[in-house]
Every structure is written in C-alpha cells, then in structure tokens.
Amino acid sequence: MQFVTGGAFNGKAEWVRETNKQKLEWLNVSEELTLPQPEPFQNAVVVEGLEYLILNEVRKEKEMNRIRSEFHSLFEKWMKWEDTSAHREVIWIGSDIGRGIVPIDPAERKWRDLTGWVYQDLVKLSDRVYEIWFGLPKRLKGME
Numbered sequence: 001m002q003f004v005t006g007g008a009f010n011g012k013a014e015w016v017r018e019t020n021k022q023k024l025e026w027l028n029v030s031e032e033l034t035l036p037q038p039e040p041f042q043n044a045v046v047v048e049g050l051e052y053l054i055l056n057e058v059r060k061e062k063e064m065n066r067i068r069s070e071f072h073s074l075f076e077k078w079m080k081w082e083d084t085s086a087h088r089e090v091i092w093i094g095s096d097i098g099r100g101i102v103p104i105d106p107a108e109r110k111w112r113d114l115t116g117w118v119y120q121d122l123v124k125l126s127d128r129v130y131e132i133w134f135g136l137p138k139r140l141k142g143m144e
Contacts (some may be wrong), residue, residue: 001079002091002142003122006132012093015132016046022087029053035074038081043088050094050122051115058111071118075125092122096131 004012017024022044027036030049033056038045057067078090098116103109123129128142 001075001082001122001126002089002128002130003119003126004091004093004130004132005096005119006130007099007134008095010132011135012095012132013046013048015130015135015137016091016093019137020044020091022089024091035070038078038090041081041088042085044091045089046091046093048093050092050118051097054115054118055111058107058114064110064114064117067114068117068121072121075122079125092126094119094122 004016006012025041025043025045027045027047028049029036029047030052033052035053036045036047054067054071057070082088082090094115098112103112123141126141129140131138131140
C-alpha cells in the first residue's frame with residue numbers, strides 16, 4: 001500500500017501516473033463520496049481525494065473516534081485485498097489540509113484534525129509514503 005500526499009494541485013496524481021508502470025484503475029472519491037471497497041478490482045487501484053471522504057464522514061456528524069476506526073478498518077480491508085495477488089496494490093492520494101490557519105469553524109477544525117489522524121494511521125500501514133510539493137517528490141517511508 002502506498003500513500004501520496006502534498007499540497008492541493010501540486011502534481012500528486014500526475015506523479016503517480018508517471019511513476020507507476022502497471023495499468024492503474026482510478027477512483028476519484030471526491031466525486032463519489034462513498035468509502036471505496038476493493039471487491040470489484042483486480043489490479044492496481046488509485047484512490048484519489050481521501051480528504052473529501054473524511055469531510056463527508058465529518059458532515060454526517062459521527063463521533064471522531066468512530067470515523068477514525070472506520071477508516072482504519074477500510075485500510076486493513078484494502079491491505080487484505082492486496083495480499084491476495086502480486087498484481088494488486090492500492091495507492092491512496094490525499095491532500096495536506098493542515099498547513100495553514102486553524103479554522104474558526106468547529107466542523108472545519110474537526111475535519112482538519114481528523115484528516116491528520118487518519119493520515120497518520122494510513123502512514124503506519126503503508127509500505128511507501130511520498131510527499132509531493134510543486135511536482136517534486138520526496139520519499140518519506142519505504143524503499144524504491
């Protein structure tokens with residue numbers, strides 16, 4: 001499992017396309033806003049827009065620990081899916097939303113905080129983690 005993060009519109013998706021030789025199935029979850037399940041996929045999958053999935057769950061006014069637990073379970077489900085075939089890999093793309101002014105609105109603060117915690121959980125489970133700023137990649141975890 002991979003996680004790619006960085007600023008909004010900083011080239012994360014383009015970098016993923018350029019550096020992955022296998023055929024990628026692409027899910028832009030910022031448009032669907034449902035937690036993606038691995039069952040229909042057979043090979044490498046990119047899940048883009050993770051921060052919007054988190055925001056959608058925050059808007060449902062669920063308790064923060066419950067949301068975090070649901071995402072952790074989702075990541076573990078995808079890890080098990082990966083383990084069933086050497087051709088399977090999931091690449092999560094999520095924008096960094098925590099570098100800036102602390103939001104005044106409590107719901108926006110909850111989203112920012114929860115996104116940071118979910119990303120930390122994902123980083124722990126991921127084999128490789130990359131940060132992309134202005135199109136420049138930096139490996140944070142894992143071997144090339």
